[in-house]
Amino acid sequence: MYSKMMIDDLRQELDENKITGEGLFKEANKLAHKHQEKYNSFVTILDNYNFEGTSNTLITNIPYALKDNFSTKGILTTGSSNILKDYIPPYDATVYKKLKEAGAILVGKTVLDELAMGGTGTTGHTGLVRNPWDESRMIGGSSSGSAAAVALGIVPFAIGSDTGDSVRKPACYGGVVGFKPTYGRISRYGLFAFASSLDHVGVISRSVRDAAIVTDILKGCDENDMTSLPDEDIKYIDNINLSVKGKKLFYLKDICDINYYPNKTPELEDILNNFKKVINNCQKIGIEVYEEEINKNLLNAIYPVYNTISCAEATSNNSNLTGISFGVREDGGNINQVIFNSRTKGFSELIKRRFVIGSYVLQRENQEKLFLNACRVRRLIVEKFNSLFTKYDGFIMPTSDAIAPKFNEKTDKLSDQYLILGNHLIIGNFGGYPSITIPSGFVDKMPIGVCITSAVENDALILNMAHEIEETMTYRGMIVGEEDV
Amino acid sequence: MYKVVIGLEIHAELNTNTKNFSYGKNDYTKIPNINVNEVDLGLPGILPTVNKEAIRKALKIALALNCNIADEVLFDRKNYYYPDLPKGYQITQSTKPFGLKGWLIYYLNNDKKTVYFHDIHLEEDTASLEGNNNYSLIDYNRAGIPLIEIVTEPCLYSADEAIAFLEYLRNLLVFCNVSEARSDKGQIRCDVNISLMNENDSVLGTKVEIKGINSFVGVRTAIEYEIKRQTEVLNSGNKIIQETRRIADDGKTYSMREKVDAVDYKYFVEPNIPPIKITDDYLAEIRKEIPELQYERIERYLNNGISLTDAQIITKDLDVSNYFDALESLVNNKESARKWLITFVLSILNKGEEKINNLFLTPAMLANMINKIDNGEISALNGKEVLNEAILTKKDPLLLIEEKGLKQIGNEEELLKYINEVIIENPKQVADYYAGKESLANFFVGMVMKKTNMQANPVITLKLVKEELDKRK
Secondary structure, X not given: OHHHOOHHHHHHHHHOOOOOHHHHHHHHHHXXXXXXXXXXXXXXXXXXXXXXXXXXXXXXXXEEEXXXXXXXOOEOOOOOOHHHOOOOOOOOOHHHHHHHHOOOEEEEEEOOOHHHOOOOOOOOOOOOOEEOOEEEEEOOOOOHHHHHHHHOOOOOEEEEEEOOOOOHHHHHHXXXXXXXXXXXXXXXXXXXXXXXXXXXXEEEEOOHHHHHHHHHHHEOOEOOEOOOOOOXXXXXXXXXXXXXXXXXXXXXXXXXXXXXXXXXXXXXXXXXXXXXXXXXXXXXXXXXXXXXXXXXXXHHHHHHHHHHHHHHHHHHHHHHOOOOOOOOOOOOOOHHHHHHHHHHHHOOHHHHHHHHHHHHHHOHHHHXXXXXXXXXXXXXXXXXXXXXHOOOOEEEEEOOOOOXXXXXXXXXXXXXXXXXXXXOHHHHHHOOOOEEEEEEEEEOOEEEEEEEEOOOOOHHHHHHHHHHHHHOOOOOOOOOOOOOO | OOEEEEEEEEEEEOOOOEOOOOOOEOOOOOOOOOOOOOOOOOOXXXXXXXXXXXXXXXXXXXXXXXXXXXXXXXXXXXXXXXXXXXXXXXXXXXXXXXXXXXXEEEEEOOEEEEEEEEEEEEEEOOOEEEEOOOOEEEEOOOXXXXXXXXXXXXXXXXXXXXXXXXXXXXXXXXXXOOOOOOHHHOOXXXXXXXXXXXXXXXXXXXXXXXXXXXXXXXXXXXXXXXXXXXXXXXXXXXXXXXXXXXXXXXXXXXXXXXXXXXXXXXXXXXXXXOOEEOOHHHHHHHHHHOOOOHHHHXXXXXXXXXXXXXXXXXXXOHHHXXXXXXXXXXXXXXXXXXXXXXXXXXXXXXXXXXXXHHOOOOHHHXXXXXXXXXXXXXXXXXXXXXXXXXXXXXXXXXXXXXXXXXXXXXXXXXXXXXXXXXXXXXXXXXXXXXXXXXXXXXXXXXXXXXXXXXXXXXXXXXXXXXXXXXXXX
């Protein structure tokens, strides 16, 4: 029965001594084991209740799951990669430390796409993660296990990371909330870096309210992360119920128009119709929604620019994985051969592809044309959206152009298709904007969602708007299946 | 004979408390892997945090070397794989080095020379590797220590020039309190670029780089060996190969790899360190902390009539120079200050390998003594003895003079008492003196000295002896 509850309800049960923290943990642990074989959410499930809280908070004794690319002292942290399959870190990520001090209880470390590079949930070294709504479908990625664990009701919230869409896309496919605050709002210290200028910590939960509660705990300046923002003296949870009357949102006309698409599938039509319904709901609660058009060349550039920058940063960020001072070390005739062999065996094909691309775009003869131009186009896109944000409080879009794909439908080879609707989430990473997806309905019995993105530091506002829009629908607190443990 | 052209790249570790991009300790130790945290090991998830002290010290050097200063603090990544590089990249500065186009005047013997700098930038040191036959050991203590890299233009033309400049540079680093710059601790290391050209050529010859030389003696050996080797290659009609070489224990250089430019480090801006503006106020503040440097001190001493040789000796050590300045201000006779510093203080330091700041004898104590000697209140001989004893026993020299009763007797009445005794006690010598053996006056002085336990002022005594003997004739 606890699996359906959100943080407030659990808090009440705990405070009224209807259940103990340990009892709650055991329930979560039992569920984690129960679903593990079928859905494979976890790399590591913790079997011992371990309370290390130092203050009483809203999440004290609340169980949660952590993506396996956050450093946890003494607990295996693999990044879902073979090269780190035995790696036990000697230090805590800031996020983990804060959750521990707030008294939250870690249930397990969740599966991701190898080193967070990927969006399918199929490339982790311990096997693929299945979508709880339909096991023949993907949950998406890279925060695959975190989204699945929340969708399954194992935990009320989980922590993910989002470099392109890695929190929001799987949250959407799992019918739950995925929130990525402003770049720097939550410290990245201890998050295995994919692309440092795009990486964000994010929260997956079953309500906007819960996302706000958890973000309130996680946010803040960190002396270990120079890109972290100064502390704010507000709590998001206190601002979540404000009136949104008169707030202005826009959507991009072309992208939300079926005629724009060469393949007008019924599925896409349903998604766009659902989006129109959400827009209607917005207007009912006083949010004004407008159409905007922007240069299509900019939109078409999103994906290649993302690929160029993220692969470049990724190849450098992951150069520490050599098997020398940590990680799996392969034999070799000399030290260079050891590094070569460790990296050859330690990474899957897809990862190596990205490293090769990253290396290529950074090479002396290509850097100006490829990497630096990509950085310039990124700036153009950000400037465009920054100027739109002077007129609007944010933009709203369908989170995805499709429901969760079947396992045989999509490969994770870097695609050369300009899937704009599928790629607009990346804008949030380019600009470091706060961005949130909430479930908005079903198509073919699979959940879909809408995503709201706002100007930097509008975290409180975006949570407020998302919460009010969530109120117009019936998907808050939704989990898969009804059966009890 | 060919013309030799040399450029140097000097790496100096900064003497900060912590590392350049982590809170790990920056401390020299022989115990491996104790000053190491997760950042220094390059573990997954770590982020760099910039050491403000390192930035300040690096900027101080760039200012002291007369560079154009960057408008903001910006770091880049230099990407390459090597077991001593835990992150797989080094954080350094290529887009905006702290300093560009600097210069420094130094003396080579009696000649003034100028060295020009291409750039000065801040980066992090690598781990140190200890190679054995079958395995290598990695010590991460050094990984992440702030390292300043000073790159000269090809503007040095002999081993002597290179070494003279390096000595000046080392002193500058120490004067500015930015580095201990000790070769034995690996805190200052050098890459040498060297090429030969015909006297009349307008383009530089093919450059050879000798990497990772860890002492100035090594720099000299490498340069001298390379001049010899390259001369032989050119004389036999062959071409110099552009390559990187290393110097071995036998004093010879060996090829490491050819085509130096083949390595592409794929530099790009470090995304985890937001750029920080460098304001004029901040630079002015740092500029104030730069002390008077060696060259400026030499010029000042020369103006005060001190020889270039002495000026160079005194300015080799900032503390010696400061000691001298303090001494000179307290001693009445400036020449005495110079003489006592060079002949007395420095010889003590040389013997004991002691630092001048640890010397018990303060400039004030020494100045007091020098003034007393110059005034004739104490003999130079006794003065030196007292000073030596003061250093040994750590007692104030003035106290020692009292204790030992070494105050010189200059009082004529008192001296006459002794002189009369001596004349009465030595009738034969008195007779000889009157017979014309005037040199015997010194004999009487000696006898007085003996009686007074060396306290009699010899000059006054001699005068009185002569007067007294003449009176009695």
